Amino acid sequence: MRSTTLKFILLAVAQVVLWNYFNFSQYLLIAFLPALILCLPVGCGTIRAMIIAFVLGLAVDFLVSGQLGLTSFALVPVALLRRPVISLVFGSELFARGEDLSVRRQGWQKFLLSLLMLTAVFLLLYLWVEDAGMHPFWFLAVKFAASLAASLAVSLLVANLMLEETGERWK
Numbered sequence: 001m002r003s004t005t006l007k008f009i010l011l012a013v014a015q016v017v018l019w020n021y022f023n024f025s026q027y028l029l030i031a032f033l034p035a036l037i038l039c040l041p042v043g044c045g046t047i048r049a050m051i052i053a054f055v056l057g058l059a060v061d062f063l064v065s066g067q068l069g070l071t072s073f074a075l076v077p078v079a080l081l082r083r084p085v086i087s088l089v090f091g092s093e094l095f096a097r098g099e100d101l102s103v104r105r106q107g108w109q110k111f112l113l114s115l116l117m118l119t120a121v122f123l124l125l126y127l128w129v130e131d132a133g134m135h136p137f138w139f140l141a142v143k144f145a146a147s148l149a150a151s152l153a154v155s156l157l158v159a160n161l162m163l164e165e166t167g168e169r170w171k
Contacts, residue, residue, distance in 0.1 A: 004041075007162055011036055012056060016063045027139075029147040031126070033060065033071065034078045034118040035155035038085075039162035042100050046083055053079035067130070074126035078118045089114040103160050115155045116148070123147050 015033055024030075037053050044052075057072030064071075086094060089110050090101070103111050123144055131140055 004162070008036060008039075011158055011162065012060065016060055019060070019064045019066075025146075027143050027146050028150055029123070029127070029143065030150050030154055031119065031122060031147070032151060032155045032158045033057075033075055034122045034151075035115055035158040036162065037075065037079050037082055038114060038118055039101065039159055040082070042086065042094060046080060049079040049082055050076050070126065070129055073129060074122045077125060078122050081118065081121060085114050085117050089117075100163070101159075102163055103156075108156065111159055112152065112156060115152055115159065119151050119155060120148060123151065 011032070015031070015036075018030060022030075033056065036056070037049060040049055040052065053075040054072045057070075057075040058068065060066075061068045061071045086101070090106055094101070099105075101111075127140055127144055127147070
């Protein structure tokens with residue numbers, strides 16, 4: 001449990017460093033915070049996940065010197081949709097067995113699908129509020145598509161790092 005918390009904090013710091021020092025283009029925003037929220041233990045309830053997402057978003061905004069609350073605004077709905085997405089993609093028996101998510105057991109295709117849904121929600125909200133009507137639709141569409149593709153690749157690696165692989169299939 002302690003190593004998972006440490007990994008969570010270090011990956012959150014990595015997101016801050018990425019946003020602060022590696023601004024690749026105005027058309028690209030790499031965000032793997034939705035992957036961190038998805039990788040919370042399955043037993044973590046929706047309210048607790050939403051509180052974690054809110055605090056994480058505020059901390060990231062504060063350390064990035066961005067618009068305070070913007071990341072929280074986009075990350076809290078991701079936490080709200082986390083359990084329904086897990087049920088939809090991985091099945092509700094995951095909750096019944098008390099089994100945690102695993103890229104090896106559930107497969108990378110299912111993880112990619114769940115990350116696609118959650119990252120799309122995050123990016124849609126984040127880019128919509130960040131832009132505030134300043135750019136044309138095509139600019140936002142290109143930025144959304146490029147950011148989604150890059151974020152999914154990085155998020156799959158982050159999910160692989162976050163989730164501990166155990167030898168047991170069921171608890």
